[in-house]
Amino acid sequence: MITLLDYGAGNVLSVINAIESLGETVKTVNSGDDIVSAEKLVFPGVGAFGNMMAILRDKGYLQPLKAYLDANRPFLGICLGLHALFGKSDEAEDIQGIGFCSGSVKRFATDLSVPHIGWNGINVKKPSFIFDGLDGDEKVYFVHSYHVVPEDDSIILTTTDYGYEFVSSIQRGNVIATQFHPEKSGRTGLKILENFLAGATGEVMPPHVSEGTRLARRIIACLDVRTNDQGDLVVTKGDQYDVREGGSVRNLGKPVDLAGRYYEEGADEITFLNITGFRDFPLKDMPMLEVLKQTSQNVFVPLTIGGGIRDYTDKDGRTYSALEVASEYFRSGADKISIGSDAVLAVEEYLERGQKTGRSSIEQISRVYGNQAVVISVDPRRVYVNTPGETSHHVIETGIPGPGGERYCWYQCTIKGGREGRDLDAVTLVQVCEKLGAGEILLNCIDRDGTNSGFDLELINMIKAAASIPVIASSGAGCEEHFYQVFSGTSAESALAAGIFHRREVPIMAVKKYLRKRGIEVRA
Incomplete structure (x- = not known):
């Protein structure tokens, strides 16, 4: 016992x-x-x-x-x-x-x-x-x-x-x-x-004693989970955030089974994004909680859950804090929670007031669980401008010109699954979220999502220069070379992919083998 x-x-x-x-x-x-x-x-x-x-x-x-x-x-x-x-x-x-x-x-x-x-x-x-x-x-x-x-x-x-x-x-x-x-x-x-x-059975010294260690770059498998038209909880994948194909939700399998497969295939971490979270009340969302509970029985790598983690008032008028919502996920097996749209709204309130309120979901959760438990999920898209002076937002000179030949762009934050743009740039978002208590950045890119064209290295380098917390690069992975590009061309600590792992187009261990051959530190 x-x-x-x-x-x-x-x-x-x-x-x-x-x-x-x-x-x-x-x-x-x-x-x-x-x-x-x-x-x-x-x-x-x-x-x-x-x-x-x-x-x-x-x-x-x-x-x-x-x-x-x-x-x-x-x-x-x-x-x-x-x-x-x-x-x-x-x-x-x-x-x-x-x-x-x-x-x-x-x-x-x-x-x-x-x-x-x-x-x-x-x-x-x-x-x-x-x-x-x-x-x-x-x-x-x-x-x-x-x-x-x-x-x-x-x-x-x-x-x-x-x-x-x-x-x-x-x-x-x-x-x-x-x-x-x-x-x-x-x-x-x-x-x-x-x-x-x-218990003690004798003192043991491992045969290989290191004289220095290196942090591995993480390969993270992501599962976008939602309810399909039949009411079943399924893993799906969108192209630029559109998850429907021929009018129906793409069904790429059952979440628990896929998570178990990724663990066996060598994923360093698994992320569940509950993309119906903004419609369904998480504390009543028993299927998602059950997915976490079942997954944690056999998957012994970190699990992150995102979607719908914010303050709620239910139909009976009872109010639940973001902390209560997150706590339910933690008790069900999550190690970290990911906050998306609510992080944008929290930053907008911070900028309007000029100070912390202590009430944002980021502050509530990090105060109890530590900042290492709070991930912010950033969903930006490029906005091109002819000159930096056209906008007050953080601008970069880009090697990927806009449709009119524009040489500059800024990254606009979005909410509601990318459907609504806000007057807020990604640099400001991550800097304020770090002040509020976020401990990690899941950096998506709407322009690259589902394109298999590679990560947006310009965006990643921009955010890495602006923040001191770890960054997970996301959106655009289509082959092993793309993972090498993001780890050799940026200092991102991790890279995340979804569709290519779901469909076995690129096996996780093939990515690690490719990286190891090119001198990138990865977990065996």
């Missing part, structure tokens, strides 16, 4: 599913006594440090947890569950941590994009039973803006490089904690979890 400390924030369903897939049963903590009686305790911290510590105190979990740790009993902390072991964090300077380990939690001080999101390696610093069956050159999944700085080097189990070397896991006796997410690290992560569940 494994006891799981779920304090109510983030996706712990994936941790439960991962443990149960290994043949164990899971009991969640409902009182301090459950911690005291635990045989093995798993603490998958998700969200923000201050919010986590406040909940642990309010629920009466702190003292039993301290006693459990001090007794050197089997413990696995994950991500924020690692941070909690230390006394203080830059994320909430006035909040005291558990203090089991001496040291602190610091924000990344690097020119690289923060949060650190994606698949990176580990430098093993000392032997541990947790490494049994590993080669040492595997990659595991990270998503964080802060890292621990222990005062005692002897507890450092692994380090990882991102701008500089940081501590990515610790072990002190039977207490182990990782910055990376084993439950989201595919078969490697499952093996690490299996080793923890089995």
Whole structure:
């Protein structure tokens, strides 16, 4: 029996599913006594440090947890569950941590994009039973803006490089904690979890010990999910956002089956875009929630969900906040949520008021779950101008002239699935969203969507120069070379595709093999 400390924030369903897939049963903590009686305790911290510590105190979990740790009993902390072991964090300077380990939690001080999101390696610093069956050159999944700085080097189990070397896991006796997410690290992560569940069987040093790690560029499979005319939830794909063909919605398969296939084929992440989200009320949208629940049972890579995540008032007059909507998705298996039209409206309100309100969906969700859980989905289209002086928007000189030979353009933000343009450019959108608390950008391009003509590198470079958070390049992939172009021609951390993966026109592993041959770091 494994006891799981779920304090109510983030996706712990994936941790439960991962443990149960290994043949164990899971009991969640409902009182301090459950911690005291635990045989093995798993603490998958998700969200923000201050919010986590406040909940642990309010629920009466702190003292039993301290006693459990001090007794050197089997413990696995994950991500924020690692941070909690230390006394203080830059994320909430006035909040005291558990203090089991001496040291602190610091924000990344690097020119690289923060949060650190994606698949990176580990430098093993000392032997541990947790490494049994590993080669040492595997990659595991990270998503964080802060890292621990222990005062005692002897507890450092692994380090990882991102701008500089940081501590990515610790072990002190039977207490182990990782910055990376084993439950989201595919078969490697499952093996690490299996080793923890089995218990110490001897100290193991992997045969390959790295002397430096590299972050992999992510290949993300996207599933556009909507209800077809028969009421079934299907995966579809549009050309420039038109999902109909011959009057009917294109049906490319069942979401759960396709997501499972992508996991087996090597996708680094899977994104569900619920493109009926603006019509249907998400908390009543049980099919989409069920898709997430079923997918997370067998898919152990990150899952992102977008569509309809905003404040709602139902037909009975009850109002739900964007935070409540997002929480339902997280509880159903999502790791990140993607906000589209509502992000545009939030930025427009910010520009009108000249300040944050604290009420936007981005602010609400990032305050509880951390900015790493919030993705903004940008749907821009090109607007050509003859000279930069024709508009007040951010303009680039383009190598792709307009229909009248125009040499300049700006990127207009849209809402409602690209059907309505706004007086807002993509640069302003991402810069304000970053201030509001977004942690990642899903950068689409209406002009390229479904064209198989390659990514809009000019747009991607423009946004990368304007923002300090990671960018997922989307729209236009048609062959392996397009992925090489986006990774060699821009600093985008990830690239996303939909139709070519659905139809097996370009297999995911073929993309990775092509990139690896050309020197682009990818996960095997």
